[in-house]
Amino acid sequence: xxxxxxxxxxxxxxxxxxxxxxxxxxxxxxxxxxxxxxxxxxxxxxxxxxxxxxxxxxxxxxxxxxxxxxxxxxxxxxxxxxxxxxxxxxxxxxxxxxxxxxxxxxxxxxxxxxxxxxxxxxxxxxxxxxxxxxxxxxxxxxxxxxxxxxxxxxxxxxxxxxxxxxxxxxxxxxxxxxxxxxxxxxxxxxxxxxxxxxxxxxxxxxxxxxxxxxxxxxxxxxxxxxxxxxxxxxxxxxxxxxxxxxxxxxxxxxxxxxxxxxxxxxxxxxxxxxxxxxxxxxxxxxxxxxxxxxxxxxxxxxxxxxxxxxxxxxxxxxxxxxxxxxxxxxxxxxxxxxxxxxxxxxxxxxxxxx
Amino acid sequence: xxxxxxxxxxxxxxxxxxxxxxxxxxxxxxxxxxxxxxxxxxxxxxxxxxxxxxxxxxxxxxxxxxxxxxxxxxxxxxxxxxxxxxxxxxxxxxxxxxxxxxxxxxxxxxxxxxxxxxxxxxxxxxxxxxxxxxxxxxxxxxxxxxxxxxxxxxxxxxxxxxxxxxxxxxxxxxxxxxxxxxxxxxxxxxxxxxxxxxxxxxxxxxxxxxxxxxxxxxxxxxxxxxxxxxxxxxxxxxxxxxxxxxxxxxxxxxxxxxxxxxxxxxxxxxxxxxxxxxxxxxxxxxxxxxxxxxxxxxxxxxxxxxxxxxxxxxxxxxxxxxxxxxxxxxxxxxxxxxxxxxxxxxxxxxxxxx
Numbered sequence: 001x002x003x004x005x006x007x008x009x010x011x012x013x014x015x016x017x018x019x020x021x022x023x024x025x026x027x028x029x030x031x032x033x034x035x036x037x038x039x040x041x042x043x044x045x046x047x048x049x050x051x052x053x054x055x056x057x058x059x060x061x062x063x064x065x066x067x068x069x070x071x072x073x074x075x076x077x078x079x080x081x082x083x084x085x086x087x088x089x090x091x092x093x094x095x096x097x098x099x100x101x102x103x104x105x106x107x108x109x110x111x112x113x114x115x116x117x118x119x120x121x122x123x124x125x126x127x128x129x130x131x132x133x134x135x136x137x138x139x140x141x142x143x144x145x146x147x148x149x150x151x152x153x154x155x156x157x158x159x160x161x162x163x164x165x166x167x168x169x170x171x172x173x174x175x176x177x178x179x180x181x182x183x184x185x186x187x188x189x190x191x192x193x194x195x196x197x198x199x200x201x202x203x204x205x206x207x208x209x210x211x212x213x214x215x216x217x218x219x220x221x222x223x224x225x226x227x228x229x230x231x232x233x234x235x236x237x238x239x240x241x242x243x244x245x246x247x248x249x250x251x252x253x254x255x256x257x258x259x260x261x262x263x264x265x266x267x268x269x270x271x272x273x274x275x276x277x278x279x280x281x282x283x284x285x286x287x288x289x290x291x292x293x294x295x296x297x298x299x300x301x302x303x304x305x306x307x308x309x310x311x312x313x314x315x316x317x318x319x320x321x322x323x324x325x326x327x328x329x330x331x332x333x334x335x336x337x338x339x340x341x342x343x344x345x346x347x348x349x350x351x352x353x354x
Numbered sequence: 355x356x357x358x359x360x361x362x363x364x365x366x367x368x369x370x371x372x373x374x375x376x377x378x379x380x381x382x383x384x385x386x387x388x389x390x391x392x393x394x395x396x397x398x399x400x401x402x403x404x405x406x407x408x409x410x411x412x413x414x415x416x417x418x419x420x421x422x423x424x425x426x427x428x429x430x431x432x433x434x435x436x437x438x439x440x441x442x443x444x445x446x447x448x449x450x451x452x453x454x455x456x457x458x459x460x461x462x463x464x465x466x467x468x469x470x471x472x473x474x475x476x477x478x479x480x481x482x483x484x485x486x487x488x489x490x491x492x493x494x495x496x497x498x499x500x501x502x503x504x505x506x507x508x509x510x511x512x513x514x515x516x517x518x519x520x521x522x523x524x525x526x527x528x529x530x531x532x533x534x535x536x537x538x539x540x541x542x543x544x545x546x547x548x549x550x551x552x553x554x555x556x557x558x559x560x561x562x563x564x565x566x567x568x569x570x571x572x573x574x575x576x577x578x579x580x581x582x583x584x585x586x587x588x589x590x591x592x593x594x595x596x597x598x599x600x601x602x603x604x605x606x607x608x609x610x611x612x613x614x615x616x617x618x619x620x621x622x623x624x625x626x627x628x629x630x631x632x633x634x635x636x637x638x639x640x641x642x643x644x645x646x647x648x649x650x651x652x653x654x655x656x657x658x659x660x661x662x663x664x665x666x667x668x669x670x671x672x673x674x675x676x677x678x679x680x681x682x683x684x685x686x687x688x689x690x691x692x693x694x695x696x697x698x699x700x701x702x703x704x705x706x707x708x
Binding site (some may be wrong): 024027028031032034038050061084086090093094119120121125128129130132133135137139140143144147153154155156157160164167168169171172174175176178179181182183184193263283289303332 | 378379381382385386388389392441444447448450468473474475479480482483484486487489490491494495497501507508510511512518521522523525526528529530532533535536537538547549551615643
């Protein structure tokens, strides 16, 4: 059987998302013409080139069982992206992030709409309210897209528990992440646990298992995908940590050193903290969470983190986790072509620049 | 067939919600012990005596078709309450409301947790982040509760489109409501349209139609329930408008005159504005949206609205809409006992003090 390549899968997911979103946008416009900015903003956000990691993993999980390519299954997998869209929109509100993918974050877009039109009340409050509601709408749409994939209700019902578990783990992980910032701790074990929850489970393990459940065969692949997904998710998150401090803003679409300004308690920061001199440590502590850091201060923190050896150790950890994850794929039950794609995805997820 | 009374239905819904929420709270605690405040807050919020209008209407829609009482159908109907829980939690964040049902709003509860524990960062920001995530969780749980009601997947799939439409209309209605405040218009037609969307469709028509779809028979009841639900929903919202300005805070659990401070553009306000002298109008305009109004200023606005005749006209409108809605129930296809319950619900919804 000839399987579609990853690029082809991504494009097919993009086109399913576009079709679904267009139909929903029409529904909004039919309710009231004042909803046009909501319909436009969600269409732009959803169709504007995310990496689609979660739907791709889900569809690879499906294909990994040897199930034949299916447009319906692909559509069900694409529904995971809408959960992610909600998470991103709400995350930007919670973090107060101004940009997403080099464009204004959604709450900023509606803040601007408010200001440009000279509306009454506070522009910022309007932007936040709109972004909360648009995230809710995306989350609600995720169920709708899953339910209307065209698969039998029995197929959908079988995969639904994984879908719900994934969402609960995502929101739990987000809360723990916010809490970790508030606890201002640099506990390495906790940071790694949260990384495992947010990225390992939510972004990789659960999507793959969701795909297996959709196919309805070879449930033994569920364990294999835990062994592949959890270390890879952690490696993915570690790459995020590194990009959040050292990333090239031209590639990430976020200001350089964004995580430092936001005071994120990442594994990278926990490693750096444990390895620093007291002087460096106090410089780092006063920089973490200071929204007004300038570029030279960010550069200073980058130097300190690099000099501590934390960056190198983080890279080493990523490599170890990647190898652990690749070893899990050497399993006779898994379709060979899909195993190759999963290798490709693993390398891409851990070596990315954005 | 002897049908359960409304109080009995409400209690059964309460107990389904309690059981579901307890199981989910355990799941959260199993993920991480730091999630205990999330589990507790959601349990308190969900089980703390809402009116359960939407699940009750949904179950009455189901019973109205002559379908036999069913615990599974009741559970599916109770899922609508979790959508409402999300809407309330997020609404309080968007409005900056401090209280809900005489207790601190959820974002305030987490703001306090942050302050009490001396966490790092801004308490307010932490509270908002937690409330956004807890609302997301409740919304996600609504699908889970529907999907796990025990009904066949065919039954669920048949009712699902109404569930999704209801949620989209809710979020659209919320956005239009926020926008209406920003437009600072006093357009009576638009206010009535939004009232129809938010309360008519979301709170009454769609829940009833959802119940009919669950039962899978007598689809002609769908139209009857539109004729009953839409005017009743508008009457319900008008009662809300009146309570928002004239309500007894000991009964509503919200500060007196809350809608004035929030600058809500309600039908009551649109009526008042159209009937006032220029002097009264400018007093009203400067009070609307002023969060610092004291009790005597609130009392002055109450007097102005009353003197304008808007209060009396609003009461008259409620009565007309109530009668219109009751007339729709005189239909041979509808189970007689259920028709009586729906009369009881209509009167309760439009005469309530809270």
